[in-house]
Amino acid sequence: MEFSSKLLENAVNEMSQLPGIGKRTALRLVLHLLKQSENQTVTLAESLRKMREEVNFCSNCHNISDTKLCEICANPNRNEALVCVVEDIRDVMAIENTSQYKGHYHVLGGKISPMDGVGPGELTIQSLIDKVKNGRVEELIFALSSTMEGDTTNFYIFKQIESFNIKTTTIARGISVGDELEYADEVTLGRSIVHRIPFETSLKN
């Protein structure tokens, strides 16, 4: 693509760094911004910059939060001994949306994926193990998506905490194997968290 403007080219190149946004789509989005008020672009740019620079992660569950402790962790009516292990904030939002769950979460920040250079050290696994070690957890619910990476991550964590004899469960597979949590319908996802099964049982299937 040959651009008549360096300013335009830079904006298109930066936008096309985003996943799933090719050069043509980036150009279409940028030309759209040019047709809108200057204020709209400034507000968009400012919201991205501010979010990235000031983002905070809950010191307990590592979910994105504007406060040191997120609303869920700070809520005394939620059971902190019940911890649901998820990949990211989208899974928290999906499960919260079912209104079926009153425990805490632990947000890993991803799944173990050697192909993408994501090892256990890139995730919040140590902090989860520490929680278990400190005796604060009675039950751990594995709710990662059932892909190879998800299974690997579940199993890695399971091996680390096996000796502490806490209850480990996994959400019932009402949702199809391989499906992402965030796209499941509320009823199915709600039921699968209520009917969770022992993690060992899930290994036998």
Place this chain on the structure above:
Amino acid sequence: MEFSSKLLENAVNEMSQLPGIGKRTALRLVLHLLKQSENQTVTLAESLRKMREEVNFCSNCHNISDTKLCEICANPNRNEALVCVVEDIRDVMAIENTSQYKGHYHVLGGKISPMDGVGPGELTIQSLIDKVKNGRVEELIFALSSTMEGDTTNFYIFKQIESFNIKTTTIARGISVGDELEYADEVTLGRSIVHRIPFETSLKN
């Protein structure tokens, strides 16, 4: 969507103002930025803001340009008496890419579309008519996409300049009716601009 962070919610809301970007996609893009360096988001935000605030349009053809007169209009080897009327910069880029055209452009900035509130006054039509009035144009090539809005716009301009007796042509329809110029292959598009036909002839088809 219920967010645990106002910063995140703002960023997602702003991103989802972009055409074709829903809330879920916006969240995915924003979470991607959170996994990248802070610098990447700052650079993206800055490139958008700078582009929008400092964008300049060529004083002659209205194409996006970093200089008062764009490279095409400033090039003495290009024929300024031959003017190709296009919708936006993507069409200029597509035609330039064929290396088949050595005239000038006139970028309208859109098509007449009463449904979208775009009248002749929102486009650079008056400036085009002035060019023709001043006797600087020998031939006008209509290269808008052949949609109802494109045809309406062509016809509106044609009626305004009919009395000046300049040559009006339209690019040959090697490309399928209704197709966007920017997606045409180079060979077909190059041929269609070389084999352009009188505008009146195109009205009869």
